[in-house]
Amino acid sequence: MVSSTASKQPPFRMIYSERFLDHDTGLGHPENAGRLQAVVDTLKNHALAASLEWVEPCDRNPLEHINAVHDPAYVLTLKRIAQRGGGHLDGDTPVSAASYDIALLATAAWLDGIDHVVGHHHTSAFILARPPGHHAEYGQGMGFCLLSNAAIAAHYALAQPEINRVAILDWDVHHGNGTQQLVGAHRHIAYCSLHQMPAYPGTGSAAETGSHNNVCNIPMVPGSGFKEYQARFEQQALPFLTGFEPDLLIVSAGYDATAADPLASVNLMPADYGAFTQLCKTIAPKMLFGLEGGYDYGALSQAILHTIEGWLTGPTPPAKD
Numbered sequence: 001m002v003s004s005t006a007s008k009q010p011p012f013r014m015i016y017s018e019r020f021l022d023h024d025t026g027l028g029h030p031e032n033a034g035r036l037q038a039v040v041d042t043l044k045n046h047a048l049a050a051s052l053e054w055v056e057p058c059d060r061n062p063l064e065h066i067n068a069v070h071d072p073a074y075v076l077t078l079k080r081i082a083q084r085g086g087g088h089l090d091g092d093t094p095v096s097a098a099s100y101d102i103a104l105l106a107t108a109a110w111l112d113g114i115d116h117v118v119g120h121h122h123t124s125a126f127i128l129a130r131p132p133g134h135h136a137e138y139g140q141g142m143g144f145c146l147l148s149n150a151a152i153a154a155h156y157a158l159a160q161p162e163i164n165r166v167a168i169l170d171w172d173v174h175h176g177n178g179t180q181q182l183v184g185a186h187r188h189i190a191y192c193s194l195h196q197m198p199a200y201p202g203t204g205s206a207a208e209t210g211s212h213n214n215v216c217n218i219p220m221v222p223g224s225g226f227k228e229y230q231a232r233f234e235q236q237a238l239p240f241l242t243g244f245e246p247d248l249l250i251v252s253a254g255y256d257a258t259a260a261d262p263l264a265s266v267n268l269m270p271a272d273y274g275a276f277t278q279l280c281k282t283i284a285p286k287m288l289f290g291l292e293g294g295y296d297y298g299a300l301s302q303a304i305l306h307t308i309e310g311w312l313t314g315p316t317p318p319a320k321d
Contacts, residue, residue, distance in 0.1 A: 011053035012308055013116055013125035015109045016040065020130050023103070024086075024096035030263060030295040031144040036128060042301035043308075051312055057109040057129075062152070066107055069152045069182055071139035078103070078146060089141040103131055103146040110153040110290055117248065117286045118160045124311050126253070126304070127290035134176030134252050134292050135201060143174065143201055149290060150252045151182035154189050157248050164188065167246035167284065169237065170195070171276060172254020172292040173264040175204030175217065179252060184210040190244040192216040192237050194229065196257070196266050216240040220257075222265035226272045229257075233279055241283045249284040255294030255303040263295055270302035277310030285317045 021033035043052060066075055081087045082100035089095060106129035113125040127149075134150055135143030154166045168183065170176040170193040180203070183189040195204050197219035204217045218232050241249070255273070257266040280287065289307060294300035 010120065010123040012051055012312060013113075013123065014043070014052050014054045014128055015057055015112055015125055016054060016128040017056050017105060017109070019102060019105055020128075022098040023131050024098065025094045025144075029094065031130065031132065031293075033130075034297060035294065035300060036130060038297035039128060039301045039304055042305060046305060048305060048309060052308070057105055058112050060108050060111065062104055062107040062111055065111060065152055065156050066104070066147055069148060069155055070136070074139040074141075078141065089146075093141050093144055093146070095146070099131065099146065105129070106131060106133070107147050107149050107152055110149040111156050113288045113290065114153050114157045114160070114248075117288045118157065118163060122316060124287050124289065126308060127288070129291060132254070132292045134170060134172060134179045134254070135174070136178040137181050142178075144293070145178060148178040148182050150176070150250055151179045153288070153290070154183055154250055155186075157250075158188055163247045165190070165244060165246045166248045166250065167192065167241050167244050168250045168252060169241060169280060170252035170254070170292070171257065172252055173257035173261070173266050174200050174254070174293060176252055176292075177201050177203040180204075180208070180210075180215055184215050187212040187214065190214045190216070190241065190246065192218070192240055194218045194220055194232060194237060196220050196222055196224070196264050199264060214244070220266060223267060225267040226269065226275070229268060229272065230275070233276065238279060238283065246284045248286045248288070249280060251280065251287065251289045252292045253289045253304075253307060254292030255300045258294070258296060258299035258303060260296040260299040261294065263293070270299055271306050273303045274306035274310030277307050278314035281311065281314045281317050285319060287311070287317065
């Protein structure tokens with residue numbers, strides 16, 4: 001059952017399109033369309049469904065905002081690979097004929113999410129899109145990722161009149177090397193990542209602190225569970241993020257730190273993400289979630305369910321002067 005508190009909240013917006021299923025990664029690839037199909041089926045058949053508002057991404061061209069963050073030459077290369085019928089950026093990162101257009105649509109959805117949370121009080125949104133983004137660097141996609149959506153969204157948010165400082169929390173089990181590269185030199189964007197180490201992509205040392213002490217990496221040892229994560233949240237992540245005093249918190253919401261996930265060795269349970277979300281609601285008055293990793297369909301679906309429920313039933317976000 002969803003708490004009665006949820007019914008008092010504005011609808012929680014899910015930004016999703018069936019076109020996201022058209023990014024074809026090939027037989028056996030863990031980042032596949034079934035991930036989103038499983039999440040949609042779970043959410044639409046749960047009691048929580050009455051609290052959700054499903055919307056399609058707006059018809060917008062995000063290329064200006066993408067090229068402001070990525071190397072335009074890389075973006076053009078990505079387009080040409082898709083126009084040729086597809087190929088690979090690396091051994092893990094396929095591009096299909098539809099992938100360029102779908103990657104642009106995913107970025108557009110993240111920008112829509114920014115517009116929504118900036119324009120409404122005490123509401124949030126979840127960008128249920130693919131391909132994911134946090135490994136994509138300035139001039140190179142990698143690690144299943146084509147465009148660095150969280151970084152693009154953070155830069156876009158700073159152009160909104162009421163947003164002066166943006167924080168990104170990345171709880172994917174893998175370090176968001178692309179996000180860090182693309183925001184680490186910006187004094188008005190903070191980046192905090194909790195991630196397994198050692199693990200792909202090998203970045204994310206605690207010694208990496210950004211150009212303005214605006215990066216906080218929190219490596220987690222394999223086998224870590226909720227007790228270890230909660231301690232690092234409370235002792236490191238929350239003080240860093242609240243001390244930055246952001247107007248907006250973007251969560252790079254990867255769910256491959258669950259015990260069931262095949263690509264990592266961290267032992268979180270889906271319900272733990274509800275607790276993390278409630279902790280995060282103390283950080284900023286506005287909050288946006290966007291999907292990154294998570295490759296066990298059941299754990300991914302349940303973790304997103306708990307994330308949304310954590311928002312709907314948690315404390316009211318703080319007001320900002």
